[in-house]
Amino acid sequence: MTPAVAPFETRFGTGYVVHDRRRVLKVILPGTDDRPELPVRYHPAAEDLERYMKGEPVDFSEYSVRIPASGIVERVLRYVKQIPYGDTTTYGEVAEALGTHPRIVGLALSRNETPVLIPCHRVVSKEGLGGFRWGKEWKRRLLKLERSTLGR
Numbered sequence: 740m741t742p743a744v745a746p747f748e749t750r751f752g753t754g755y756v757v758h759d760r761r762r763v764l765k766v767i768l769p770g771t772d773d774r775p776e777l778p779v780r781y782h783p784a785a786e787d788l789e790r791y792m793k794g795e796p797v798d799f800s801e802y803s804v805r806i807p808a809s810g811i812v813e814r815v816l817r818y819v820k821q822i823p824y825g826d827t828t829t830y831g832e833v834a835e836a837l838g839t840h841p842r843i844v845g846l847a848l849s850r851n852e853t854p855v856l857i858p859c860h861r862v863v864s865k866e867g868l869g870g871f872r873w874g875k876e877w878k879r880r881l882l883k884l885e886r887s888t889l890g891r
Contacts, residue, residue, distance in 0.1 A: 743780030749792035751880070758782045762803035765852045771873045784856065791855060794884055796824045799856045806857075808850055811839055815847035822861045825885045829865045845870060855881065 742764060745756040752769030757777065763784050767775070784802050791797040806816050814837055822828060830841035837844075848859040849872050860881040863869045871878035 742775075742777055743782075744775050744777040745780060745782035745785035746774075747785040747788040747792070749789065751792070754788060754792075756782050756785045756788065758784070762805055763853055763856055764805045766854050766856060768854060768873050768877055771877070788855060792884070794887065796885075798824065799858075802856055804853045804856050807852055808847075811837070811843055812847040812850050815839075815844050816851055816857050816859075819848065819851075819859055819862060820857045822858055824858075827861045827863050827882070830862055830869060831865060833862060848872070861885075 740759040740761065742757055742759050745758060747754050747756065749769055753774075754769045755767040755774055756763055757765040757767070757775055758780075760780070760782070763782070766788070784799070787797045787799065800820065804820070806813050808816070815833060818833060818837060830844045833844045834841040844862065848862060849870070851857050851859045851872065854860065854873060854877075860871060860878045868875055868878055
């Protein structure tokens with residue numbers, strides 16, 4: 740099936756869900772990449788991302804997402820996909836659960852193409868925030884959004 744794009748609006752600008760109807764291929768956070776030159780076609784994940792960015796808790800676990808790797812990278816991304824809204828865990832905790840090294844976890848998370856749906860922003864360093872492919876400011880925004888929603 741030909742990929743398409745579904746825009747979603749946030750207070751930070753317009754983001755995009757790239758999908759093939761069956762699954763989400765990529766999420767482009769506002770201001771992090773150009774709009775792909777693809778036909779526009781509705782996808783419910785775009786509506787859910789709008790709700791999420793307004794501060795509503797959203798469960799994205801029902802969405803099928805493309806995981807662009809196999810082996811340990813796939814295992815890390817599938818594990819992280821299950822971290823509940825508002826929770827965080829450390830690179831070390833993920834590594835221990837999967838029998839690998841925290842740096843491997845960080846490398847795997849840098850391959851994630853579907854932020855928020857695979858909530859890699861919920862994985863933090865034991866000393867602080869840790870890295871984020873889309874920049875630390877986006878990681879702070881997403882964590883703050885979830886904490887404020889839960890009244891923390």
